[in-house]
Amino acid sequence: ASSPRGTNGAPEGLPHCTEVGCLMIDGHCVRTLHAEQNALLQAAVHGVSTQGATVYVTSEPCLHCTKMLLNARITRIVYRDPYVDKLAREMRAEAGIPCEQIEVPIDDRPDRGGFGPSDGEQGDSSAQA
Template sequence: MRINWHEYFMAQAMLLSLRSTCERLSVGATIVKDNRIIAGGYNGSVSGEVHCIDEGCYVEDGHCIRTIHAEINGLLQCSKFGVSTEGASVYVTHFPCINCTKSLIQAGIKNIYYRADYKNHPYAIELLDKNNVHYELIELDSGTINSYFESVQ
């Protein structure tokens, strides 16, 4: 049994989500170019700051302002280490929020693959369509991933 590329990269995003320090929603993102992982991210606090799992969420207007979203963390890793995201794809556990969508477009991401719908904003979808960014729901349940791991000897 061989895992396909979509399953492989989405599984990486799922694994990254396990590093999340947000109690409200664990999100992971894997940025891929030419079938190679160039960065990954998960939602959590700024380096060196307290985490929501330790001190609770810092919520204003219904949003935790303490965390950086997974997609942004991945993009910032690329920026920090001088890795181009032009033409890359992102695998993310949840449909990106409007701000992450805008950032992904500006960073040159051409494909967004997500595992779950999450407050899919109509304007985000409009922006993706206008900018010719392909977006696709990848159905991958944890049972499928578990079966792959169980097949490893």
């Protein structure tokens, strides 16, 4: 069985930022869901349990995604790029969730066609639960 995957993107049925532009509030695009959120939602839609799963993400999860991953009973997080969110890191540590950074060769990066699905957009993230 394949694992649920998620990418940064607009909610189902709505145009993506590449089509209509980002909706920015306080320096963040609020039109899109993060890859972690989309991966968890895809798991729910397709009846795939996330309990005890490892999630592989492009960037270290933010605070909101960390809270969702904890409640989804994810037990390990593997990421490529650091995203410094002190509170998210503290929350994961307090919950005892290991978070491991991996090195990915430049040719395997999403903007070069590797490391999971990517639309080639700069800063694109992908997650797999």
